Amino acid sequence: MTALPRRQPMRTRSGGHIDRDQRLTFRFDGREYGGYAGDTLASALLANGVRIVGRSFKYHRPRGIYGAGPEEPNALAEIGTGARRTPNSKMTGVELHDGLVAASQNRWPSLGLDLLSINSALARLLPAGFYYKTFMWPAAFWEKVYEPAIRRAAGLGRATTLPDPDHYEAAHAHCDVLVVGAGAAGLAAARAAGEAGARVILAEQDFLLGGGLLAERPLEPWRREMLAALAALKTVTVMPRTTVFGYYEQNMLGALERVSDHLAEPAAHAPRQRYWTIRAREVVLATGADERLIAFPGNDRPGVMLAGAVRTYAERFGVLAGRRAVLFTNNDAAYATADALVAAGADQVTVLDARPLGPAAAAARQRGIPVMAGHEITGAHGGRGLYSVEARAAGTYGSFQIDADLLCVSGGYGPAIHLASQSRTAMRWDERIAAFVPGEAAGQRSAGAARGRFGIGAAASDGLAAGQAAAAAAGFARKTAFDLPSETGDPDPTVTPFWEVAASGKSFVDLQHDVTTADIRLAHREGYTHIEHAKRYTTHAMATDQGKTGGLVGAAVLAEARGLPVEAVGMPTYRPYVSPITWGAVAGHHTGRDFAPIRRTMLHDWHARRGAEFMEAGLWLRPAFYPRPGEAVWDAIVREGRAVRTAVGICDVSTLGKIDLQGADAGLFLDRLYMNTFSTLPVGKARYGLMLREDGLVLDDGTTSRLAPDHFFVTTTTANAGRVMEHMEFHAQTVWPELDVQFASVTDHWASMSVAGPQARRTLAKVVEGLDLADAALPFMGVADATLAGCPIRIFRISFSGELAFEVATPAGYALPVWEAILAAGAEFGIEPYGVEALGLLRIEKGHVAGAELNGQTTARDVGLERMAKKRGDFVGRVLAERPGLADPSRPRLVGVRPVVPEQQIRAGAHLVEAGSQHSLGWISSITRSVEPGGWVGLALLTDGAARHGQRLHAAFPLYGESVEVEITSPHFVDPENARVRA
Numbered sequence: 001m002t003a004l005p006r007r008q009p010m011r012t013r014s015g016g017h018i019d020r021d022q023r024l025t026f027r028f029d030g031r032e033y034g035g036y037a038g039d040t041l042a043s044a045l046l047a048n049g050v051r052i053v054g055r056s057f058k059y060h061r062p063r064g065i066y067g068a069g070p071e072e073p074n075a076l077a078e079i080g081t082g083a084r085r086t087p088n089s090k091m092t093g094v095e096l097h098d099g100l101v102a103a104s105q106n107r108w109p110s111l112g113l114d115l116l117s118i119n120s121a122l123a124r125l126l127p128a129g130f131y132y133k134t135f136m137w138p139a140a141f142w143e144k145v146y147e148p149a150i151r152r153a154a155g156l157g158r159a160t161t162l163p164d165p166d167h168y169e170a171a172h173a174h175c176d177v178l179v180v181g182a183g184a185a186g187l188a189a190a191r192a193a194g195e196a197g198a199r200v201i202l203a204e205q206d207f208l209l210g211g212g213l214l215a216e217r218p219l220e221p222w223r224r225e226m227l228a229a230l231a232a233l234k235t236v237t238v239m240p241r242t243t244v245f246g247y248y249e250q251n252m253l254g255a256l257e258r259v260s261d262h263l264a265e266p267a268a269h270a271p272r273q274r275y276w277t278i279r280a281r282e283v284v285l286a287t288g289a290d291e292r293l294i295a296f297p298g299n300d301r302p303g304v305m306l307a308g309a310v311r312t313y314a315e316r317f318g319v320l321a322g323r324r325a326v327l328f329t330n331n332d333a334a335y336a337t338a339d340a341l342v343a344a345g346a347d348q349v350t351v352l353d354a355r356p357l358g359p360a361a362a363a364a365r366q367r368g369i370p371v372m373a374g375h376e377i378t379g380a381h382g383g384r385g386l387y388s389v390e391a392r393a394a395g396t397y398g399s400f401q402i403d404a405d406l407l408c409v410s411g412g413y414g415p416a417i418h419l420a421s422q423s424r425t426a427m428r429w430d431e432r433i434a435a436f437v438p439g440e441a442a443g444q445r446s447a448g449a450a451r452g453r454f455g456i457g458a459a460a461s462d463g464l465a466a467g468q469a470a471a472a473a474a475g476f477a478r479k480t481a482f483d484l485p486s487e488t489g490d491p492d493p494t495v496t497p498f499w500e501v502a503a504s505g506k507s508f509v510d511l512q513h514d515v516t517t518a519d520i521r522l523a524h525r526e527g528y529t530h531i532e533h534a535k536r537y538t539t540h541a542m543a544t545d546q547g548k549t550g551g552l553v554g555a556a557v558l559a560e561a562r563g564l565p566v567e568a569v570g571m572p573t574y575r576p577y578v579s580p581i582t583w584g585a586v587a588g589h590h591t592g593r594d595f596a597p598i599r600r601t602m603l604h605d606w607h608a609r610r611g612a613e614f615m616e617a618g619l620w621l622r623p624a625f626y627p628r629p630g631e632a633v634w635d636a637i638v639r640e641g642r643a644v645r646t647a648v649g650i651c652d653v654s655t656l657g658k659i660d661l662q663g664a665d666a667g668l669f670l671d672r673l674y675m676n677t678f679s680t681l682p683v684g685k686a687r688y689g690l691m692l693r694e695d696g697l698v699l700d701d702g703t704t705s706r707l708a709p710d711h712f713f714v715t716t717t718t719a720n721a722g723r724v725m726e727h728m729e730f731h732a733q734t735v736w737p738e739l740d741v742q743f744a745s746v747t748d749h750w751a752s753m754s755v756a757g758p759q760a761r762r763t764l765a766k767v768v769e770g771l772d773l774a775d776a777a778l779p780f781m782g783v784a785d786a787t788l789a790g791c792p793i794r795i796f797r798i799s800f801s802g803e804l805a806f807e808v809a810t811p812a813g814y815a816l817p818v819w820e821a822i823l824a825a826g827a828e829f830g831i832e833p834y835g836v837e838a839l840g841l842l843r844i845e846k847g848h849v850a851g852a853e854l855n856g857q858t859t860a861r862d863v864g865l866e867r868m869a870k871k872r873g874d875f876v877g878r879v880l881a882e883r884p885g886l887a888d889p890s891r892p893r894l895v896g897v898r899p900v901v902p903e904q905q906i907r908a909g910a911h912l913v914e915a916g917s918q919h920s921l922g923w924i925s926s927i928t929r930s931v932e933p934g935g936w937v938g939l940a941l942l943t944d945g946a947a948r949h950g951q952r953l954h955a956a957f958p959l960y961g962e963s964v965e966v967e968i969t970s971p972h973f974v975d976p977e978n979a980r981v982r983a
Contacts, residue, residue: 008034008047012344016318017214026100028077029111035096038208042068042075042091043317051302051385053077053091055107057156057543058514060117062384064302066511068092068309068316070205070243070579071290071548073511074300077102078157083165084265087157088544088580095207095241095262105157112384128519128538163592166260166272170588175201175237176474177467178253178280180244180419183211184456185448185463186286187226188484192467193284194236195480201278202236203255205243205579207262208316211288212449215315215340216456219485229482242276246576247422251280251443256581273585282443282470285419286463289449290548292411294328294498295517295557297379297505299409303386306549307410311337314344322406324348326389328377330498332360332491333454334410338369341408350402352377352391354498360491378503380407412495414552415450421574429567434497435552436571445469455490497566499556509554512543517557524561534558535572544580547572601654602751602815607833615836618719620655623835634929641841641931643832644801645974648757650822651834653807654815657702657721658750659714659728663741666712670704673731675860675875676868681706686781686796690860690868691724692877696886698854698863699877700724703798705783713783714743719851721747731876751815755822756805756842758983763826764788764795764806771795773806780982789821799981800839802846802974841928844939847971852908852925853894853939859886862941863894864971892922893945896969900952902935904964910955912942912966924955933973942968 018038025034028045035044042065045053052062053075063074075091081101094102107114177193179186182204190202208214213223230236239257246254255276260266291308293299307327313319314337325341325348327334334351341349350370353361357373364371372391378399379390389407392399414435417427425441430452437452447466448459461484468479500507500517507517519538523529528537540554541547547554551571559569587595599620601607607614612623613633627636643649661670667679674689681687686705693699700720705713716724725745732741755764761773771778771786773795778784782797791814799805810818823831843850849863859881860866869878880886899906908927911920922942930937942948948968955964970976 008044009049010320011047012314012318012320014318015217015315015344017208017316018318024096024098024100026096026098026102028102029104037096039096039317040092041077041079041094041096041100041102042072043313043319044096045091046313046321047317047319052111053302054104055111055114055117056300056514057106057512060107060114061300061514062117062302063300063511064385065091065305066309067291067306067549068312071306071545073543073545073549076105076156076512076544078105083160083162085158085160086582087159090544090579093205093579097262097264099264128515128522164584166266166584168582168584168588169259169271169274171274171276173201173237173276173278175199175278175280176476177201177282177284177470178203178244178251178278179284179286179467180253181211181286181288181448181450182206182209182238182240183286183288183448184213184460184485185288185450185453185466186211186284187213187223187230188460188463189284189286189447189467189470190236190238191226191229191233191482192464192480193471193474193476194230194233195482196468196471196476196478198235198471198474198476200233200236201239201280202230203239203242203244203278205241207241209238209240212456212459215311215336217315219456222483222485225483239276243579243581244278244419245578245581247283247419248576251283253278253280253283253419254576256585273582275581275585275588281474283423283445284463284466284470285438285444285446285450286448286459286466287416287419287446287450289413289415289454291413292553293509293511293549294330294377294409294411294501295507295509295550295553296377296501297503297507298382299377299380300506300508300511301380301382301386302384303382303405304380304407304409307334307337307408308413310406310408311340314340318344320344320346322346322386322404324404325350325406325408326377326391326402326404327351327408327410328354329408329410330354331410331412331493331495332358333413333493334408335360335364336491337408337410338364339367342367342369348404350404354394355496376501377407377409378501379505411498411553413449413454413493415446415452416548417446417450418546418548418574418578420444420446420450421571422576422578427571432494434495434566436567443473452493454493455487457485457487457490460484461487497556499553499560509550509557510538510540510543510547511550512545513539515540515550515554517554520554520557521561524558529558529562531555531558531569532572541572546574546578599655601652602812603652603654603753603819606816606819607652610833612835617655617836618721620718622655622718623652623833625835625837626833637835637837637841638929638931640832640834640838643830644757644803644834644838644842645931646758647830647832648755648759648763648826649832649834649838650819650826651754651756651839652752652819653754654751654812655718656747656752657714657716657718657724658745658747658752659716659725659743660746661712661714661741661743662710663739664710665739665741666710667706669732669736669739669741670712670714671870671873672736672875673728674704675870675878677870677873678704678706678712683708684783686783686798688868690865691727692860692875692881694877694880696859696877696879696881696883697856698858698860699727701849701854703796705796707783717851717854721745749812750809751812751818752807752809753819753822754800754805754807755826756799756801756803758804758980759826759829759831760804760806763822763829763831764808766825767821768793768795775983788818791818793818800846800848801842802848802978803842803980804983805981840926841931844926844928844937845930845932845974847894847896847939847973847976849894849939850926853941855925858941859891861887861893862891890944892941892943894971895940895942895945895948896937896971896973897924897940897955897966898933898937898969898973899935899955900965900967902933904936906936906938906955906964906966907957907960907962908938910957910962910964912940912953913956915954918956921953930973937973939971940968
């Protein structure tokens, strides 16, 4: 390690949970500083005397470090450089490592001189909700002036635009008891449940376990004893650096483990972060409590801090946050901060207690600490740092000043109820602590300060009881006992509610978003009287601290404006995430090409050698077309389509979903899933099927073949293969578990190729062995096994193109020899490989529906397939498909469209309107240049479509200013009698 570049003027000579033998250097805004292992970025900056670390969001007022944990609203930084730069990181949660680089944010050109701080001088013009009123007029200014300016000014940090060099993992865990928080309550709960025999996960967001115990030097032996006991329990997993951020249904919780954030870069093959999905039988929330601010003028200035945070910096990090300190409180717990400051060597410590003289104040006076009972702070003065505070006796108007570089504020503690609230646990008001506490809920309980049991002794005792109860509820009744800290030293948790000092000036209730008490009252005056409405109008409690320090204070101000008690106003709904997490962790490995992993058919290399242009279809890469040198795209597509219509073509259709389904009840199972019947299908035959969703809309279509009485082979569309498999799994496992049916996806096991065109039979007859391909032997929709070029194949006499066609399937390993043998056999007939685009051309000409028509919004009637529905028997979606809205005959129905001038191009997505009207009657779903009709043709969904054949409408595409006159026709442009497929 290198020597410290600068001394740390605010570091105490001894004490704390830092390793003073391990020196670290880091940079903040380009300047080098020193710290120790065990520091956070916030504690190291305070140790170096850095007072201003950021600017507020709206007014760009200077802000200093305010808290010591996830409640921090001010100290946000960009951590790292280049591709590893991470914005909006709370300095209080950034573990210091050697070489760390950090930068302040939301300022320009520098932290000391931020030009947008002029917003503070213009505050009277920028009240809450001003943007809703200001940016409405003139309307033309929105896109040209307002939106660009807002986007330039909005946001906090800057996300990197470089590819992330790190990777992230997703993991799952199951346990009997999940304990969130490793303070006194959490440690006791985890040990009690673990010693009862339960599988326990103890998750703690900090890198050092102990919570409030880290500020209690006399209890350090007990903390170490508890950690040792937990380490010895094989059923207990301790997860430090893990933030549980979300509580979801059925005791499923989300957590983020910061695996390598405390390192300059992750170790080889190690993730930076890991996203955990944890499922627990029982949950114990030992999340502690958040200290509240008090609203008074200037309560946002650098040097104003939470009293508990000041104590944490002194006791845990050996950092003196200020030398001339004033403490403003309404509760006894804050007096421990005064004692910590004295012990750390502060030159001056003065306490202003908003209450009359009480036992805690009297005891502090006996220890030599000046206490002014019945006094309040009316202002804090300073710019980049605090230099004095203004105070007065309660109920008076005269004020006096106290020199101070540190103001410690404590408005009492409220349980950290965010996770409990997410679980939909009811909250109740506790008059004793003037805060909301979580009630009882099945499978979940809070413990310690998280339910209002303040003090180390009380929290540990409550955690022990909660751990035992959770283990018992999970089926582990054995109880154990261990020593707990005494409760006799715990301060009186009773709080005298004190939310705001009535004085002139800006009093903030949300430090990050610059929300003042005046903003809350303005929201009330303008009709936003509900807590949820006031939150959105003012953005109160919407910052990265989620209202942890000022949420209840803002609610109290709103309650006062409404003339109601605080408990009647309540708190807004808390939602994930309790603390911010990175997008990298959410995405995991699903980034770049891994976001949608590419699958390739066994013939992919052949297509690439042939010069195919590929397209994505579902998760697959499929050849779109095979251009020849100098050939235009549509010319290539039409050429391939013409080969199928006039001679023979071959298409790789291996990507179609394939499901092998067997069992005595396989036919019955298919009857219930599809709207048509399959139990009557003869062996050796295939049938087209249509599958509906539960709501009566079309899910998928495809063919199903019967290979044996209890053996079926189902094909699906490429894009819906996974969805259909899930649909089958759901119904087999939960709806009809009594049926004897088993199935598996075999999409990757079979390569398939469609051989279509008038010469298809003659082509295959040259190479197929052991099977007569004549119509009498293998009729339309017939299925049979054979061999081709010595390879096993299965031939399906089915057609998607409207031509005579055979689909040849072979085990995937035989794909290339079978494909090349067919090409060689068809050479004399001019065989052409054709891609997805030509396949689309052919199916549109024939009037076959595909994904553009089966888009999740259409019924069987809409696409002209209602006659497929079986006359008797139920199937999924049958009842809801008969809803009046879905059975309405005026719904858009499938039709064909073609321009009156054939060579005029029409576009998919164009609206069909009558001449001179802007009322849409429907839309064009698919278009193509055609082979047989010539020109452009398309399929559309048109209101009263069947009755409009022969009518002329306009295909309007406003985006391009186009309007093309079209004729409405039958969707079947080619061979409407189906003579070709049966040739």
